[in-house]
Amino acid sequence: MKTRITELFGIRYPIMQGGMHHVGYAELASAVSNAGGLGTITALTMGTPENLSKEIRRCRDMTDQPFAVNLTFLPAFALPPYAEYISAIREGGVRIVETAGRSPEEFMPLLKDAGIKVIHKCTSIRHAIKAQTIGCDAVSVDGFECGGHPGEDDIPNMILLPLAASQLSVPIVASGGVADARGMVACLALGADGVNMGTRFLVTRDAPVHQRVKDALVAATERDTRLIMRPLRNTERVLHNDSVERLLQIEKEKGSALHISDIIGMVASVYPRVMQQGEVEAGAWSCGLTVGLINDIPSVKELIDRIMAEAEEIVRGRLSGCFS
Numbered sequence: 001m002k003t004r005i006t007e008l009f010g011i012r013y014p015i016m017q018g019g020m021h022h023v024g025y026a027e028l029a030s031a032v033s034n035a036g037g038l039g040t041i042t043a044l045t046m047g048t049p050e051n052l053s054k055e056i057r058r059c060r061d062m063t064d065q066p067f068a069v070n071l072t073f074l075p076a077f078a079l080p081p082y083a084e085y086i087s088a089i090r091e092g093g094v095r096i097v098e099t100a101g102r103s104p105e106e107f108m109p110l111l112k113d114a115g116i117k118v119i120h121k122c123t124s125i126r127h128a129i130k131a132q133t134i135g136c137d138a139v140s141v142d143g144f145e146c147g148g149h150p151g152e153d154d155i156p157n158m159i160l161l162p163l164a165a166s167q168l169s170v171p172i173v174a175s176g177g178v179a180d181a182r183g184m185v186a187c188l189a190l191g192a193d194g195v196n197m198g199t200r201f202l203v204t205r206d207a208p209v210h211q212r213v214k215d216a217l218v219a220a221t222e223r224d225t226r227l228i229m230r231p232l233r234n235t236e237r238v239l240h241n242d243s244v245e246r247l248l249q250i251e252k253e254k255g256s257a258l259h260i261s262d263i264i265g266m267v268a269s270v271y272p273r274v275m276q277q278g279e280v281e282a283g284a285w286s287c288g289l290t291v292g293l294i295n296d297i298p299s300v301k302e303l304i305d306r307i308m309a310e311a312e313e314i315v316r317g318r319l320s321g322c323f324s
């Protein structure tokens with residue numbers, strides 16, 4: 001398949017795996033890239049730039065296809081050494097970086113001088129336009145449906161994507177709400193050049209996470225996500241569980257006086273416990289609305305092959321048939 005995204009990244013299919021904390025290791029990234037998509041290692045999960053260098057080497061041993069590294073810019077007091085992470089990316093020969101969290105403007109000279117293609121993931125048209133203005137090669141538009149941080153505007157991709165398509169000239173990736181061929185074809189119709197999936201890739205045999213995480217997501221429905229941290233303007237869509245219920249109760253009680261320290265126990269250091277130990281009730285962890293569409297645990301290759309075969313059938317069969 002050929003779109004502006006397959007051309008830009010040199011990949012077979014316009015399907016990307018977004019950075020995922022404590023999920024985006026070499027196992028998943030290489031499986032996605034080997035299956036024709038664009039896999040992504042999540043830099044901050046590695047803890048240090050040295051560990052990221054090792055993970056990049058491990059991934060290169062597992063695939064000869066292009067893969068990306070995600071750099072998430074956190075709203076943190078003790079900021080990670082981003083410039084050193086970028087050096088590790090550059091020295092590891094990685095040519096594609098997914099940025100997220102806040103504008104990558106400060107780091108664009110470092111990234112561009114290294115010949116790195118930057119795809120910035122953002123949740124609003126104004127931020128997408130800004131990303132294009134500062135030289136990003138593509139934007140990933142994270143709609144309200146997405147797992148992780150959907151922003152504060154609550155605009156779903158049905159609206160964001162056509163707006164982005166009519167206002168941007170760089171290629172657009174639709175992020176959030178896609179789990180199958182129907183979603184991918186819809187996003188392409190809305191103006192996207194490719195799709196980014198998080199939650200769907202988490203529920204694959206190649207995702208290096210505990211089986212209980214995958215089983216919890218297969219069991220969940222489209223009504224089982226919640227939005228947390230809205231009073232802090234750091235909204236996150238997570239899977240519902242007892243910890244999340246307690247967190248929401250605290251948010252309700254504290255109202256606008258809520259401080260991050262009130263809920264820190266339910267949001268900090270949760271990921272390793274959930275993803276590696278399988279303590280799915282340990283706290284809040286990201287999950288998109290697509291969880292309602294996920295009913296099986298295929299390999300990444302089975303998933304991507306299925307999406308591509310069904311997408312072709314939808315376009316050449318069902319849709320073209322509508323015009324006969």
Ligand SMILES: Cc1cc2nc3c(=O)[nH]c(=O)nc-3n(C[C@H](O)[C@H](O)[C@H](O)COP(=O)(O)O)c2cc1C
Binds near residue numbers: 023071146286289
């Ligand atoms: C468990 C999990 C962890 C995530 N961690 C990150 C992260 O560290 N950085 C980031 O930019 N996005 C993160 N995301 C967001 C994904 O990269 C992607 O944008 C999102 O999942 C797309 O929505 P979907 O889940 O509907 O496919 C995470 C998503 C999930 C489900």
